[in-house]
Amino acid sequence: MKAGLYLRYTTRSLTRGGRRTVLAAFCVGVGVMAIVGLQMAASMVNSSLTANVRQANGGDVSVVSVAVPLPQSELRTFQQLQSSGRITRFTAVREYSSTVIRPGGQGVSATVDAVDPATFPLVGTVALRPGAAGTFRQLISRPGTMVLSSTIESLLGAKVGSEVRVNLAQARGPVYWRVGGIARGSLPAGMDQALVVSNATLNGAVSSSALVDYGEVYLTTTTSKDASRVARQLTDQLPLATVSTVQQALNSDKQASSQLTQFLSIAGLAALLIGGIGIVNTMQVSLARRRLEIAMLKTTGYRRRDLYLLFGLEAVMLGLVGGVGGAAVGIGLSDAVRALLEGVANVVINFAISWEIVLAGVGIGVATTCIFALLPIVRLSRVRPAAVLRDAPAEVTVGVLGSSAVLLGVVAVLFWLLASAILGSAGLALILVIGTGVALAILTLIFSQALRLIGHLPVPERFTPAHVLLVTLAVLVSVAITTVASLRAVGALLILASLLGYLVVVLPRPAKAVVRMALRNSERTRTRTAATSVALFVGVFAVGLILILGTDIRSDLDSIITQSTTYNVIAVAPGQSATRLLQAARGLGSTSELSTSAAISSPVAINGRPISEVVGALSHSDRSELAFLTSGIQGFGVTSGTLPDVTIKQGRQLRPSDASTNGVLVSTALSRSPFDLKAGDTITEIDPLAPHAAPVTLQVVGLYSATSAGSRKGISITTTVAPILATQQTAATVAGSNLQQVLELKFPPKRADAAATQLRSADPGAQVVSLADFTLIIDQFLNNAILFLTAIASLALLAGIVIIANSVALALLERRREIGILKAVGQGRGAVLGEVLTETAAVAGLGAAGGMVAIALVLLPLQRLVIKINLGIPTPLALALVVGAILVAVVTAALVAWGPVRVRPLEVLRYE
Amino acid sequence: MSDFAPASSPLRADGSAPAVGEVPVLEVRHLGRSLRLGSEELAILQDITFSIPPGEFVTLMGPSGSGKSTLLGCITGLDNPSQGQVLLNGVDVSRMRESQLAGIRNRTVGMVFQAFNLIPTLTARENVEVPLYAGRWRGSPSSRATELLGLVGLSHRLEHRPNQLSGGEQQRVAIARALATEPPLVVADEPTGNLAAAQGKEILELLWDLRQRMGTTFVIATHDSTIAGYATRMLQISDGRLVGDHPGPRAGAR
Known part of the structure; x- marks a missing residue:
């Protein structure tokens, strides 16, 4: 009841x-x-x-060894595990570096993963996007057909059925493979940035003498206990590989x-x-x-x-x-x-x-x-x-x-x-x-006090000395603010706002009355009005900060990559090919060339302690970092005066005498705990792919930072292609016949892309990468990230608009009687609407401009402490955001106020 | 200086003494109400004393600003007196807590206002049911509301909303609401103030009729002399003081 x-x-x-x-x-x-x-x-x-x-783990246990590829001999370990019954099946994936050529001639670095269609994938199936002419197994079993991961597909923009040129290391000539299908993200996690072919397709492309090594091995076991046991054994045996069970992968995903x-x-x-x-x-x-x-x-x-x-x-x-x-x-x-x-x-x-x-x-x-x-x-x-x-x-x-x-x-x-x-x-x-x-x-x-100030702004009938002085002073202060680089946009906004002080005096009298009333009204119910400004402030701040950070980081990275490093095209090829490439580069107008050598190597001991013992106590991530920082040697012609372009943080630079003592430089990252490496320590390296290679002990003579003195502050554009820097003689000692030549070439920025394309044509077996190609990847990532974050931040802006609609509607409801009185004394609905819209514009402008000031204040410490690149608010973007926010607010207010301002005075004065 | 001395032993309107042990419906003792305006204390009511036995039809008269509404507010527990006491059915309500006063307002005093103050979203019947749901009414609120609306002549308007009723009809609904919980006292503040003369007369007739039938005591604040014609007793207030307490033209009427 x-x-x-x-x-x-x-x-x-x-x-x-x-x-x-x-x-x-x-x-x-x-x-x-x-x-x-x-x-x-x-x-x-x-x-x-x-x-x-x-399925994402590729099986019950995955072994991923990117920094140190597993030689073919290492597969024996897995065969033994299978014959002992500890694992049921396994499949190994060969990894090759490649450059895939986009239709415009730009290259995209990609990994070619060669698999055995009979055993891969071990679990589940690789689902393909619609349009594929067969199942995954059928497609890759066809000679010269590949399946692209969705990442590579989005970078290449290649369609199913199209033929793509792939420059493959150790290839016999240019390779053209057809895109058979595009995976729907169902490849194992280690292969999510690869193009996948069968072993047969790869063998048909590379020379018979090419090295065979594996980047990933996936295996299945009978029980999860077996999986854990096998994973432990493999971790001990392959200390520099990342071994993951399903449970570990699940934890990391979670x-x-x-x-x-x-x-x-x-x-x-x-x-x-x-x-x-x-x-x-x-x-x-x-x-x-x-x-x-x-x-x-x-x-x-x-x-x-x-x-x-x-x-x-x-x-x-x-x-x-x-x-x-x-x-x-x-x-x-x-x-x-x-x-x-x-x-x-x-x-x-x-x-x-x-x-x-x-x-x-x-x-x-x-x-x-x-x-x-x-x-x-x-x-x-x-x-x-x-x-x-x-x-x-x-x-x-x-x-x-x-x-x-x-x-x-x-x-x-x-x-x-x-x-x-x-x-x-x-x-x-x-x-x-x-x-x-x-x-x-x-x-x-803060906004409440700012609104109090706005509510008291003068709207004089004519120019008075005091008013002119006040507005001129405001303009001068705003101009002074624009001289601070990071506050230029804020200053520009303030100049525009100050100039309104002049404009208001020359308005016709009725418009002046509207502005005066609007300004006085903005001071009423100040807490609620301030909440409106705050809501808009939050929205503009969030959206603006993301857009500005994204734009600034992108443009700075682009300009650093294309202009500031000592090279903008890099080529890796065997000795004789490198000589030909160098000549071709000179013919194409390169302004500087640096020739070094690179050797594949992996550590076997540090300071005499076996590597398995060293990594035993390390965490998963430290283990990966150690593998990354100690695998691979770049050799410099120190005797001919070519020294690495790095900053020495500890010890000394390389000397010609290091050729005989195997003196090397290692990354300063190895000096931190738990690695604690210092000058005088030793690292013993071996070529993992040569069947009978002898270990070589290297003497650490210095620790370096990869940032060159010439590159822009803070952005780490690495100037090296391998982590251990040595003389060419030391690199050759470790690598034997597997030594590659590295050419770091500098072309005029506008010609770098074209030069890289021509070098690729000159030697399809060489890996030629233009640094500008990286901007493709960076742009794609940043575009997606900015879009996502902006969408989330826009929710705050949407909520701000709701508050504006709410606030205007409430203000009009509260002022119905007042509107009735104004209309009764002769004010038209246009004037009443004008008051509402001017007030909204003032409140929204205050919030949006506040958001811009906050962005400028956030960017100041951010660029000094964190990003260390020159961040600033682009004035057009700032103006667009503030004007956009005001327009959205005014349109919202107009929609809300349209009905209420048409109220008949008698209705409210007599009956309410 | 007032020319009126309040009766120390109140008499009935017809001049007879109340029965032995009969408790006045309303007793006001040395009531004062003041407001602080800045550093000054503004006296709105001063030393008001009177007593009303059951069944009276009392008019409280005085010019605008004389303190009539404030006095009614103190009587109904809507306002707190600064001094003195208000006893309703012998119970001192002047120092009660808010929740206790709510109970008193529900059971002991009904109120009728100049502006009717009906709830616009509820029908006439539902408006009358409102106090019945707040208290502990044992019967069916719906039946009681129907009965009361019949009593005030609105049987045909039960399901109409306030905006579908005339001013006089709205005031009848307000009266029915005031009587819903059978309070011994109904206080009305300018009940005919918003009505045309003919409608006002009808309302007064209705109130008088209800007093006759139900024995309810009415205290009506007004500055309309027509209303005074119905009074069994007339209280006069001026500048916050009680300046007159006389038998009304209908004193002694049953």
């Missing part, structure tokens, strides 16, 4: 609320949409990463996916919080308009708890409506985020609706509405009926302020509980809630 009346009252109040109800539901909806969309996308990533983890989930949840929470501010605003006004009803209820004997129940029910219903709507749109959003993530992570993520997340989203919507509605409900339930019935203003006493503070605390605690449930971490949620609360409070305070 009682419930029936409560329900009727609530539903009718919501229906009667009209636009206010829609606005409140929209605020809830935006938050829920973000949470559901992002969490569901994260759940899809999680499922995709963990569902087929055995870690990556949980980090993504956390990031997306935090982004969703931020949208939820901003939506919450909208709920507070809307409920505040909605209930304030019903103060008389509340007073009436109290006079008929309703207690506060009855009112909490009544309005709490209203909040629940509002949350349900917003939650259901938001969850529905969130499903669509999750698909968009999924597609963006596929682009960033280069994995196939299948779309799947998680009803748990959808239901939880609706629950979160209800909980959020109740939490944020608590403030207005409790405040309004406290009204004194006598004051309301006599239209007296609400008293603001110390007690009221104190209880409001307590209430805010309660809301913060409740939101923290909600955030803990969403993030699954009370500690992180606490940091977020406190951090966000403090940040929002500070920002609101």
Whole structure:
């Protein structure tokens, strides 16, 4: 019975609320949409990463040895394990470096993975994108046919059926392979950047004397216990390889996916919080308009708890409506985020609706509405009926302020509980809630004071000396700010804002009146208006920072790669081919050439201790790093005066005498714990691919940083092609007949690409790479990453727009009577609309400009401490963002205000 | 200086003494209400004392700003007196907590306002049901509301919303709501202020009729002399002081 009346009252109040109800539901909806969309996308990533983890691992155990390839003789270990019954099957993958030529002649470095179609893949199947003319096995069994990983496909832009030229190390001549299909991310993780062919296809392309080595071996076992045991044995036997069981791969995937989930949840929470501010605003006004009803209820004997129940029910219903709507749109959003993530992570993520997340989203919507509605409900339930019935203003006493503070605390605690449930971490949620609360409070305070200032800006009838002086001073200060390089865009914005001071004086009188009224209005309900500026500030800051960082990093990397290094084309070829290439390069106009040699090598001992013993105590990542930093030697013609272009951090540079003592330089990264290498230590290296190679002990004479003195500060463009730097004689001692020549060539930047293309044609067996080719990869990654992050940050901007719509609608509702009076005394609806739009533009401009200032302040320390490249806000981008934000805000306000400003004065003055 | 001395032992409107042990419905003792305006203390009500036995139809008259509404606020527990006491059915309500006052307002005092103050989203019947759901009404709120609306002549308007009713009809609904929980006292603040003369007269007739039928005590604040014609007793207030307490034209009427 009682419930029936409560329900009727609530539903009718919501229906009667009209636009206010829609606005409140929209605020809830935006938050829920973000949470559901992002969490569901994260759940899809999680499922995709963990569902087929055995297939992604290539089998029960995977052995990946990129830095130190496994020689053919090493396969005996696996054959023995198979005959002893400890593993059931295994398959080995040969790895070859190659450069794949794009239709425009640019080269893309890629790895050719040759597999045995009879045994690969060991588990599952390699799913192909639609359009492939057969299964994976059928396709690669065809001679000259390859299957591309999706990463390589996106870099090459090659279509199924097209023929692609591949420059392969140790090839007999140019190789043309046909694209048979494109894998849908179902290749083992170690092969996700490869083009896959059969062993037969590879053998047909390379010379019979070419070395046979393996980069990956996948195997299956009977039980997971066997897998662990075998993995342990292989780790001991192959100390520099990365050995992973399914469980280890799963753990690593889970870690990556949980980090993504956390990031997306935090982004969703931020949208939820901003939506919450909208709920507070809307409920505040909605209930304030019903103060008389509340007073009436109290006079008929309703207690506060009855009112909490009544309005709490209203909040629940509002949350349900917003939650259901938001969850529905969130499903669509999750698909968009999924597609963006596929682009960033280069994995196939299948779309799947998680009803748990959808239901939880609706629950979160209800909980959020109740939490944020608590403030207005409790405040309004406290009204004194006598004051309301006599239209007296609400008293603001110390007690009221104190209880409001307590209430805010309660809301913060409740939101923290909600955030803990969403993030699954009370500690992180606490940091977020406190951090966000403090940040929002500070920002609101700052914007509130800025609005006070705007509210007092003069709109004089004519130019006065004081006004001209004030505006000129503002322009001069703004110009002074533009002289600071990193604040140039901020200065430009301030100049434009200051010039408005002149413009306002020459406006016609009616327009001046509109501007004056708008500026004065912007100071009313300052906290709420400041919240609008804060919401827009957050959106512009997030989107702007991502765009600016992305653009700056990309352009800086591009320019460093193409202009600043000592070489822009690099070629690796056997001795005789190298001589021919060098001559060709000179003919093509190279401005500098450096010829060095490179040897494949792997460490067998450090300071006399066997490498298996050294790596025994190391973590997985340290082990990989050690393998990377001690495998491969680059030889320099030290006797003829060619020294490595590196910075010596410890010890000394190479000398001619090092040729006889095998003195070498190693990376300074090896000086850190747990490696602790120093000058005077020894590393014993061996050519892993030569059947009877003898180990050679190298004497560390110095430790270097790969950054050359000539390259731009902070960006590590490595100037070496192998980690151990030695004399040519030492490199030859270790490598024997497998020595390769490395040519580092510098062409005028505009001709580098063309020169690289011609060098590739001159010697198809050589690996020729233009550094500009790397920009393709970097651009693709940065584009995807920027798009993804901008999409997430745009949610904050969307929430900001919701707050603007909310704020304008509420302001107009509150000012209905005032609008009626203005119209009654002769003001047209155009003037009223003009006031609203000018006020919105001022508030939005303040928020957006604040966002730009914050970006400039963030970039200053960032470029000094972290990135160390010259970051600045491009003025056109800053202007576009601020003007764009103002336009969006003004359009939103116009849409919201269109109806209310047409109110008939009699209607409000007589009947309200 | 007031020319009126409050009765130390209140009499009934017809001049007879209340029965022995009969508790006045409303007793106001030395009531004062003041507000602080900056550094000054503004006295709105000063030393008001009177007592109303059951069944009276009392008008509280005085010019605008004389303190009528403030006095009604203190009587109904909507406002807190600065000094003195208000006893409803012998119970001192002047120092009660908010939750206790809510109970008193539900059971002991009904209120009727000049602006009707109906809840616009609820129908006439539901508006009357509102106080019945707040308290502990044992019967069916719906039946009670229907019965009361019949009593005020609105049987045919049960499911109409306030905006579908005339001003007079809205005030009838408000009266029915005030009587819903059978309070012994109904306080009305300018109940005819928003109505045309004819509608106002109808409302007054209705209130008088209800007093006759139900024995409810009415205290009506007004500055309309027509209303005074219905009073069994007339209280006069000026500048926050009680300046007159006389039998009304209908004193002694049953």
